[in-house]
Amino acid sequence: MYVVIGGAGMMGLGLAQQLLKQGHTVAIIDIDPLACRFAREKIGVMAFEGSAVSTTVLLEAGIRQANAVVAALRDDALNLALVTLSRSYGISHIAVRMRDREFLEAYRLAQASHIISTVDLAVATMANAIEYPEVESMMHFEQGQVEVLKLPVPNGCYAAGHTVAQIAQDPRFPTGSLIIGYQCHSRANLEIPNGNTVLEAGSTILVVTRPESVHPMIDFLGIEASHLPTREVSHPNL
Template identity: 65%
Template sequence: MYILVGGAGIMGSELARALVNIDHTVAVIDIDPLACQYAREKIGVMAFEGSAVNTTLLMEAGIRKATSVIAALREDALNLAMVTLSKHYGVPQIIVRMNDRDFYEPYRLAGATHIISTTELAINRMVNAIEYPQVDAMMHFEQGQVEVIKLSIPDECYIVGRSLAELAQDPRFPAGTLIIGYQAHPHEDLMIPNGNTILEKGSTILVVTKPDLVKKVIDFIGMCR
């Protein structure tokens, strides 16, 4: 895929590096010549010096052939302009970093396919770390209506040695909750479990649930014999 990143700051640069590492072709645009130099020499991507909302420069950077554009500029107003231009040039996937939540609706109307608030992500991670220290990771979906949580199963725990079918029939298992991923050991791949999957000690599970059921899920999984 050819991916065009607007902004070569800390986020834009690290994002470009991550994309290159998974074999994407990446170009960045930034007004800072030193940032562009760093992107070329240290990351190994194409870098275009100038404004990411300059149509001439966007054409030079190949926006018409881009499969994805990521707007990670310093200001929401500039990101909004880049989203609008990307939509105009027919880019199928337009991802934008949102700083101010007031821009959510304008971004959506302008054609952004993914709107990501880095501030909200950071705040949510910190709050979750305090509220649910047992959770390895947690992600929100559908504006916080659904939670996906990653949990490690304690060695001496109620659910160790039981199958998912058994858990589903347990009246204490929160209704409306699904275990959608299972990793028996850290060196093994994550698998999609079924009713016959036996939960081993030291394994990891991915659970989908509602926000108000997170504590119940943690309490259930943490039940010691």
């Protein structure tokens, strides 16, 4: 796949490196000559110096041959322009990094295929990491409408020793949730479970659920919230 990335900031460069490792061909565009040089010499991708919302630069970067475009520029107005230009060149697979949620509807109208709010993702992940340190990772998709949780199966919880089918039929199991992955121990491969898969205590599961079901799911598994001791903060007299 040929991917054009607008923006050689930390996200653009990190994504370019990851896509290159996965075997894709990547071109990155940025107005900063040092960032372009870094992309070429340190990451090994094609880099084009100039504005990612310039038709001349986009054509030079091969926008007509691209299979996908990523808009990871420094502000939403530029990203929106890149999404619109990409559509005009017939690109259907366009991912955009959204900084300000006020641009959400504009991105939708411009027909961005994937809108990713890095701020919302970071805030939600950090908040849940503080409250539930046992939850190893959390991701959300479709502007937070769907959550993917990686959860431990504690000793003594109802899920331990029961099959996936039995758990799904339990009225306490949050409606609309689905167990999509199972790892019996930390060194085991992640498996796709079926109804007969028995969850062992100490194992890990991947669950798809809705945001309103995150806490009920955690409660169902018996994972306790972190109750950190409150520290008194003294303020010196000014």
